[in-house]
Amino acid sequence: MSKPVIEFTNFSFHYQAQSSPTLREMNLTIYEGEKILIIGPSGSGKSTIGHCLNGLVPFFYAGEISGSLKIFGKETKEESIFNLSSLVGTVLQDPDAQFIGLTAAEDIAFKLENQFVPQEELLDAVNRVAELVDLKEHLDSSPQDLSGGQKQRVAIAGSIIDDVRILLFDEPLANLDPATGKTAMELIDRIHKDAGKTTIIIEHRLEDVLHREVDRIVVIDEGRIVADLTPDELVSSNLLIDTGIREPLYLTALRYAGCTITPELKPKSIDTLNIEVSKMNLHSWYDNVTYTEEKQKNDVLLELKNVHFGYLKAQEIIKDISFKVNKGELISLIGKNGAGKSTLAKLICGFCLPTRGEILFKGENLKDQSIKERADHFGFVLQNPNQMISQTLVFDEVALGLKFRGVSPKEIEDQVFHALKICGLYELRKWPISALSFGQKKRVTIASVLVLGPKLILLDEPTAGQDYKHYNDIMEFLWNINQQGITIIMITHDMHLMLEYTNRAIVLSDGQKVVEDEPANILTDEEVIRLANLKETSLYQLAYKADFSDQRDFVKRFIHFDRRMRQR
Known part of the structure; x- marks a missing residue:
């Protein structure tokens, strides 16, 4: 039997700045060579477990430890962060936060340089790990010039170069497009098997992680381990629903159809699922679900005509893009990392100007309008709310734009209170922003845009890094303000959100529009999926395995049925 490499025994941790412990009486053993997934809602303590393993707790984040945590038999609190880093290699959610070198090769070599490894030996090691992560062609590239998936490969190579025995991944999929995320899980799986590393993954996106085998899934809630099960056992239970974790979409469809899900069906993945016993239920459910196509809105609010743009004259990023956005629509702008989605939002808001083409608002060309003037029409909400917030209190942050516009104090109060009520923040109007959760901060930034009365709001990855509960809170909130007449464009990698x-x-690839269509049609079109680095939805695969002749219609019926269920 494999020997234990990580042992939590009655382990608790209490951050110095917190009023109560974050981890409570944890007992967990991880064995050599295992691949473990740790999941849980936001604030459950799963990231703190990662901090404990790599030494950030207690050597960077101060707090009180009780109980024991041993790695390879050594009590971690008696070691140093340097010693622990030689055992545990960490790959962060944001690879940019790990970069130090001017090239990928320099960054990968950083650990060994600090250990005064001879240059010839160092170069051999860099080439060895670069080959392992398929990065040899990019060793001379600047990390900032690499794609999201390539950046992650640099971070992985830098973590394993000194032959660490444990690999820790903290939300490795958070900033990756669907196809790159799939490739990332395949890479992690290959390194786990080929290099024999004990591998720990902390992640929200359960369905994407289960694209490859994991040995066990540990569920954390309110600082406690509430489950330690095989993937088949976990997805067959109600624990995902009870702890607010999104289950794979194909399982939701099976539950809607009244199917009984047991470990014997091997339901951990759509690829392993035994569908035979569920076919009759699925076909019966499908026959009883009806829906009517929503009428297309045709009151054009925003139009792009043959728009081109490049930061450098010789290198176009946006190439001949045309589309219309109608008043009251809620649409998604999707595509692989680097496709031009965020650049397109900057062009609409006036942060950049097209080199050719036109952007029209209600038929009027915006070329002569300043950023300030465009802000009367458009609001732009960044992915990270901390990059937008500059005030201490909630009220002051939401009021800031109105103050700059010279609005009277009485009008400011009335308009801010109205925006806060729409955003569900009125009771928190006097709170310090530092006391808010990430999701609440996100709402504050939306309120600060909403109060200015835009006709259209652009949101960059509104649900990135959110657990299922906060995802639902944010999306239901956006759905409600859309129903009040605000047009919304969402830049997203989340195919569930789009569906x-x-x-x-609207699908972009390499700066060009590939197609604009219904989400169900896009995620069942193999050519579009390939061009835009998307991923075929598991609903489509479920319909195929269950012998539906029209898999696309099955997906559409699920979407409409699911919306009705959530609205209830």
């Missing part, structure tokens, strides 16, 4: 909430999606 569940938007009726139209």
